[in-house]
Amino acid sequence: MAKIQTPQAVRGTQDMFGETEERFAHVVATFERVRRLYGFKGLQLPVIEPTAVFSRSLGEATDVVSKEMYSFEDRGGDSITLRPEFTAGIARAYLTNGWQQFAPMKLSVHGPLFRYERPQKGRYRQFHQIDAEIIGAAEPAADVELLVMADQLLKELAINDGVTLQLNTLGDTPSRDAWRAALVGYFNDHKNALSEDSLARLEKNPLRILDSKDPTDRPVADAAPVIDDYLSGEAQDFFGAVTAGLDAAGVAWTRNAALVRGLDYYRHTAFEFVTDRLGAQGTVLGGGRYDGLIENLGGPATPAVGWAAGIERLAMLIEQLPVQQLEAMIVLENDEGLGQAFALLRQLRQAGISADMIATGSPKKRYDKAVKQNPAAILRVNEHGYYGFSGEDTNSPLMNFLKSLAA
């Protein structure tokens, strides 16, 4: 007889329960509330997309596309991919549904994403993000609004302490291309001073050398050509308008000329809210402008900006969770009263009062169990029905309910 091996969770996935789940839910609830304050519409999108949605938009050479996607052939022979990020799918939905008619659109989504990576602190194979995008708005005001919203969200989650907004511009396409060419030339001239990782980056994603953590790269990277010298007048004005908007809105930021984005579609504004409280994962929330993306997917030239934040990472940073206390716990002292306890329980819940009941186990230990759940009040029920409570006599809905019972 073969022994049954109990199944394990898939590597890098989590079963969230208890405080972990409460933290997660709190992040999502706060995001949903804040995004409504800013007039962002909700979106529900498929978790699976045609593989081309991501390979065309993120860049074939990026790690995400080349080695981290969960891609498979479905029974019809189509190549399907579990979404590794939101932006490309949102752009696809925008095009397939003809949402140009609604532009500019302020959209928000949250949900699971999948990346085949080595799990570590704040990084999972199935992870979750909240995401906000403005599609069809070319003005710097859109960038500013997104950043102001992100700033408020972090403040409402009370995790803004120790989190700073780093801002950069990658310029428009001509600026970016010129800068990139200059960087490649410069790094090629200094190949012998670069780390092995950075030599590989030079081939695949030279901009990434700029934010290399390897100390051997720092002198070369710090002396590299800066984007400012390659910015067109337009790009400069754009960035100036964004920073002026942030200052006017009272959002603190710092310039980080070495800040780049990992995905190919970014232009102009790039930003990250970073912290040192997450181990190796510094970025709490990141995004930027991606004016070229929708065109890459075969649509009309459409400007867009957006950001995303890892829910797990935000959840880890929350220090104080709002307490969720059960309002009423019924202790059934005598099983003869079970029917009356059920009736009371139902009345409480219909009155909008959270309630539960302890009616099993040794009768003498039921109070112990009730106390351990830490309810606001314990209601005593015996064979004669409800006859009293213990807890603070406040002006709560529960107390008013109990008084109406007595009356």
Next chain:
RNA sequence: GCGAUCGUAGCUCAGUUGGUUAGAGCGCUGGUUUGUGGUACCAGAGGUCGGGGGUUCAAGACCCCUCGGUCGCCCCA
């Protein structure tokens, strides 16, 4: 993909240079005490020591493989 480290009851862990029927606390179940919002005491259930292979008279301890967790690198939110 690379590196480090860990994997013993539901949970947190102890298990001495490999040596008799693998332990504790908490939790759980029951009992006694107490008496009605967190008491104390007693008892019980619960483990093929992540999985597989090997060395040995003897492996939870040593070796190999494998699967996971954690933390870095890389990448990214």
